[in-house]
């Protein structure tokens with residue numbers, strides 16, 4: 001008798017075909033369903049499986065949903081039809097927030113109305129940030145692929161992803177987007193009520209590539225790297241970008257600016273990005289060993305420049 005564990009390549013094929021969500025309602029939280037029941041078929045074939053959310057799975061189990069209805073949805077999955085997932089509401093709340101990017105921590109306390117903690121911007125785009133609304137920090141994100149197509153959007157806690165990426169998994173509290181096997185675009189852990197942890201990410205926008213990997217945040221175009229810092233912004237008065245890469249955005253204040261000239265903007269391969277980050281990883285640990293955590297902006301700039309020379 002076959003194991004109940006679904007082989008990873010089969011599970012991925014099912015996710016891809018179903019658009020990474022319940023085939024009926026598109027919700028990103030789902031289970032794998034054997035159309036004829038595993039107890040009947042005793043095997044895991046992608047063609048015989050689909051994705052259902054908790055509600056629709058329970059309805060199917062209770063026979064409040066017919067097999068024909070599930071098959072019809074499986075033939076024309078909700079998210080594949082729409083090109084994006086059904087919104088999922090995250091439960092971020094509270095009057096403080098914290099973002100961990102590699103070995104760096106960005107934190108803020110209660111802000112003014114309309115304030116935002118934005119760890120990194122590329123030109124005017126912020127890949128991920130917390131906005132302060134009605135006394136609470138709410139999570140926001142806007143992530144692009146190599147063609148400047150939006151692949152993930154979080155708007156005041158409401159998560160929607162595109163079906164464009166090669167694979168998307170949302171297991172436990174961790175969402176992972178991949179552009180190919182072992183090629184992670186984003187690995188984000190939602191640590192409720194007020195923290196996110198990003199261990200791996202590739203933020204791309206208008207020919208600029210910012211990579212989070214091996215504990216570092218690396219700006220590949222300019223050969224800058226940051227690590228081992230905590231920036232506590234305290235109570236923030238407005239929208240603040242802590243590391244503004246590229247053109248400093250007009251719509252917000254910023255702490256550090258790493259300009260990227262037009263001639264430095266280009267398509268950067270994943271291989272080049274990772275090679276840069278790995279080469280810096282050892283060096284940066286040595287360079288920054290003498291710098292205190294909770295460093296000032298000037299110290300961070302100095303350390304970063306040391307590395308890029």
Ligand SMILES: [Zn+2]
Nearest residue numbers: 022025053056
């Ligand atoms: Zn559903």
